[in-house]
Amino acid sequence: DQQVKQNSPSLSVQEGRISILNCDYTNSMFDYFLWYKKYPAEGPTFLISISSIKDKNEDGRFTVFLNKSAKHLSLHIVPSQPGDSAVYFCAASRLRGGADGLTFGKGTHLIIQP
Amino acid sequence: DGGITQSPKYLFRKEGQNVTLSCEQNLNHDAMYWYRQDPGQGLRLIYYSQIVNDFQKGDIAEGYSVSREKKESFPLTVTSAQKNPTAFYLCASSDPGNQETQYFGPGTRLLVL
Numbered sequence: 001d002q003q004v005k006q007n008s009p010s011l012s013v014q015e016g017r018i019s020i021l022n023c024d025y026t027n028s029m030f031d032y033f034l035w036y037k038k039y040p041a042e043g044p045t046f047l048i049s050i051s052s053i054k055d056k057n058e059d060g061r062f063t064v065f066l067n068k069s070a071k072h073l074s075l076h077i078v079p080s081q082p083g084d085s086a087v088y089f090c091a092a093s094r095l096r097g098g099a100d101g102l103t104f105g106k107g108t109h110l111i112i113q114p
Numbered sequence: 115d116g117g118i119t120q121s122p123k124y125l126f127r128k129e130g131q132n133v134t135l136s137c138e139q140n141l142n143h144d145a146m147y148w149y150r151q152d153p154g155q156g157l158r159l160i161y162y163s164q165i166v167n168d169f170q171k172g173d174i175a176e177g178y179s180v181s182r183e184k185k186e187s188f189p190l191t192v193t194s195a196q197k198n199p200t201a202f203y204l205c206a207s208s209d210p211g212n213q214e215t216q217y218f219g220p221g222t223r224l225l226v227l
Contacts, residue, residue, distance in 0.1 A: 096213075
């Protein structure tokens with residue numbers, strides 16, 4: 001049973017526009033949520049995180065929104081740039097730093113069109 | 115330069131052989147992790163260690179073994195009991211007391227001949 005779901009395998013967005021990537025989770029014990037960016041044959045790179053006591057966290061062009069009641073989070077990238085083209089993974093954990101491991105979604109392939 | 119190194123980048127294994135993947139970190143992190151990624155899938159947790167000389171099974175530990183004799187090192191052995199070992203293996207570390215994130219190494223691709 002998938003505890004973290006990214007229902008869009010791919011997303012195409014024009015350069016300069018907003019990219020919105022969505023993630024749903026089922027385990028109410030998750031308290032920490034992270035977004036990673038990944039290129040093929042490389043390790044994931046951390047982008048941004050949010051804990052369950054917040055509903056929004058911002059870092060430059062990246063903003064993560066958390067709706068605990070809906071068990072839903074989203075990553076907004078504004079404005080989208082060609083270098084943002086990659087696979088984005090949503091991850092969740094019960095403990096800070098994923099101390100007992102992170103649970104990942106299957107990823108969304110973001111394609112930024114010129 | 116602080117970070118996580120994994121070696122080798124590519125590894126070939128014959129049927130019935132055990133192979134060991136290396137993971138070293140110089141971030142002074144207490145916790146280390148091994149994940150596996152298959153095509154079109156997310157990362158799945160194999161083993162993790164929150165402190166030296168202690169480790170726990172993750173979601174897919176069968177056919178794998180680990181050791182944590184030093185803080186900096188967390189090698190993963192893929193045994194012959196792992197029936198489908200071909201995958202991309204990723205090592206990570208974290209400092210749970212101070213940070214919310216895990217940092218990942220560059221990965222090792224294991225192929226069975």
